[in-house]
Amino acid sequence: MQSVAEALARLGELAASPTVSKLAAAFERAGFELALVGGPVRDAFLGRAVNDLDFTTDATPDEILTVVKPISEAHWDIGRAFGTIGAKVAGETVEITTYRADAYDGDSRKPDVVFGSSLDDDLGRRDFTVNALALRLPKLELVDPSGGVEDLLAKTLRTPSAPEISFGDDPLRMLRAARFSAQLGFEVEDGTRAAMTELADQIDRISAERVRDELSKLLLTAAPTGGIRLLVESGLAERVIPEIPALRLxxxxxxxxxxxxxxxxxxxxxxxxxxxxxxxxxxxxxxxxxxxxxxxxxxxxxxxxxxxxxxxxxxxxxxxxxxxxxxxxxxxxxxxxxxxxxxxxxxxxxxxxxxxxxxxxxxxxxxxxxxxxxxxxxxxxxxxxxxxxxxxxxxxxxxxxxxxxxxxxxxxxxxxxxxVRPELDGADIMRLLDLKPGPIVGEAYRYLLEVRLDEGPIGPDAAEQRLRAWWDARDADA
Structure with a gap:
């Protein structure tokens, strides 16, 4: 864990990189806000390598495209419906997302996409306080409305808003709690853990694909068992992969x-x-x-x-x-x-x-x-x-x-x-036995494969002898 001063120094170095500085200048010229957000800011405090550059802005997706097109080597809008534009700037891939205020309507298995109006509101709707950190660009102002830095220091996972509200907005966050707990080695705060148990059945609102992706991310962490235990103890595993809690015989x-x-x-x-x-x-x-x-x-x-x-x-x-x-x-x-x-x-x-x-x-x-x-x-x-x-x-x-x-x-x-395969293939079998393609060819091939597995390589001539003997015996039994 880095000190606050060390983390800010790392963020300053990151902000001075060609990619970040180029983006910051372009959005400022266009009159839009821009902030580095979430994982990159968190990882600067944790002393971890920053691999993904995620930004948030008050610009709409169309406005984001207008800003990034002149300064990017490539851009794509596959996430445009969700407010996200991807681009390659100064050789690095970035994602820029319009301030969000998503929520589930209680029935849908996907969130309603609602764009927000401020950085603080956007951060307040994120999953955990340690991910609700941002660095305003280009002024390098750390924004931490929910005490994420303190939770990083305490190695605690907590939701920015009441966990019942946060998990109601997106029940998948309960699975993310297990994943981040394993990935970061953090403890889930008691109230957040209790809400996971109370609201476990709400995970049924989430599509199977999103559940799969989150379970996969958990399993791909360096030490996933703590996260799996949390899923089992909270009752979430019973909803998404019940075969695991069933092992407790x-x-x-x-x-x-x-x-x-x-x-x-x-x-x-x-x-x-x-x-x-x-x-x-x-x-x-x-x-x-x-x-x-x-x-x-x-x-x-x-x-x-x-x-x-x-x-x-x-x-x-x-x-x-x-x-x-x-x-x-x-x-x-x-x-x-x-x-x-x-x-x-x-x-x-x-x-x-x-x-x-x-x-x-x-x-x-x-x-x-x-x-x-x-x-x-x-x-x-x-x-x-x-x-x-x-x-x-x-x-x-x-x-x-x-x-x-x-x-x-x-x-x-x-x-x-x-x-491992027989010395004779299907074409050889059809030629030697004067057969046309059909089930009998497969039967002969499987016989020769068994010979190969039992005896090892015997050579094409011996294989032909064995094939003819098998064929004669088969005719005799017919």
């Missing part, structure tokens, strides 16, 4: 199992650590984090109390994948993300059989084949799923997975494992 005095909810949060934390440490994926990786959080959501539906105090969750991987697919579709995630997450959940238990008895080369090939392009993510999820406090067991599982990865690497080098 009751444990009776006769049957014992690990706390599935706490286990899932630990898996998420460990998956993030592995994701960063391994460095084989773009980080942060939303697919890994969704899969880690949701990998055990099939357990509540499959929980069975067995004799001897044992609790079983048979087929929770399959059930969990189906539940995840349904939830992610409801949240309007894209098909590629849904397919990747559900595939990882389906496969997350596969390795544990390897730890009990080393697999054949055939089993290793099938593991790679089934994981496909999700193999690296599966490595991360499987390793993260080991949360036992028994050091000997954890070491045994870790060493076993080390061994599996080494075997995959060796087979990959020897056999081009990532592209």
């Amino acid at each position: 009751e444990v009776d005095e006769h049957h014992h199992h690990k706390d599935v909810y706490e286990h899932s949060l630990t898996v998420l934390e460990q998956a993030i650590d592995y994701e960063v440490a391994r460095g084989n994926l773009d980080s942060p990786d939303l697919v890994v984090r969704l899969a880690a959080l949701m990998h055990d959501i099939g357990k509540p539906a499959t929980r069975r109390l067995e004799k001897g105090g044992v609790v079983s969750f048979h087929h929770h991987d399959v059930v969990g994948a189906k539940l995840a697919r349904k939830r992610l579709r409801a949240l309007r995630f894209d098909n590629d993300t849904i397919a990747a997450v559900t595939r990882l959940i389906e496969l997350h238990l596969r390795f544990f059989g390897y730890a009990d008895a080393a697999w054949t080369d055939s089993a290793v090939r099938r593991y790679v084949r089934d994981a496909g392009d999700q193999l690296e993510r599966l490595h991360i999820l499987t390793r993260a799923d080991v949360t036992t406090r028994n050091r000997r067991k954890a070491d045994r599982l870790g060493f076993a997975y080390d061994d599996l990865e080494e075997r995959i690497a060796v087979l990959a080098e020897e056999e081009e494992l990532a592209a």
Whole structure:
């Protein structure tokens, strides 16, 4: 955390940059107000890098365009209906928004866009006091009508107006509270937290797409579990992703199992650590984090109390994948993300059989084949799923997975494992068996693929012999 003097010095340097100074001068010449607002001002106090330049003004969208066109390399008005104009000025991308006074009408799932008339009113309608800070340009006057600097120093999240009013204006702010709490490491003020619980059902007014985007931003923070806990404790998770609070299974005095909810949060934390440490994926990786959080959501539906105090969750991987697919579709995630997450959940238990008895080369090939392009993510999820406090067991599982990865690497080098396919393709099969395109060709291809997985490379001649033998046996059985 920077001191006020240090933060103002940083903001002064930012205001002197070519992009900001050029914009400030242009708006002043045109007779309009302009202020740097929100995240850039907040981050100057936090000592964080400023990545996005957001401005607010009393100019209308049409007037903003008139000002920025002569000084920008490019401009776009995709957000014009919401008062936002984008531009590239002196090589940097900026967004400039007309003062806003949005509110929900109580029924609509999108806010009514209403333009405001003053900077103070605009700041008063923002989500949290720490984001309701502005720097007037070009005079470099800090504007803080709701005590945002004090809340930054106290590491507190609080709404500028009464939380009931703020969350009523935009219920999505309740999800943002969880995200900013995780992102900034701040505590949500008691009254704000209480309002989140009281108004949790209002999140139903928000479109699935906006909820999805906010959940994704939360998961992509460096340490999202605190935010997830807040969603669960406030009752918001019950409205937007109920499979997570459902993980808090009751444990009776006769049957014992690990706390599935706490286990899932630990898996998420460990998956993030592995994701960063391994460095084989773009980080942060939303697919890994969704899969880690949701990998055990099939357990509540499959929980069975067995004799001897044992609790079983048979087929929770399959059930969990189906539940995840349904939830992610409801949240309007894209098909590629849904397919990747559900595939990882389906496969997350596969390795544990390897730890009990080393697999054949055939089993290793099938593991790679089934994981496909999700193999690296599966490595991360499987390793993260080991949360036992028994050091000997954890070491045994870790060493076993080390061994599996080494075997995959060796087979990959020897056999081009990532592209496992039969030595004969569909055209070869049709030529050798005098077939036309159809289901039988696919049946023959799948047979040859099984041979390849079981035995490794056998060469085109041997593959042809096996294909003809299979065809003869098939004719004999017909």
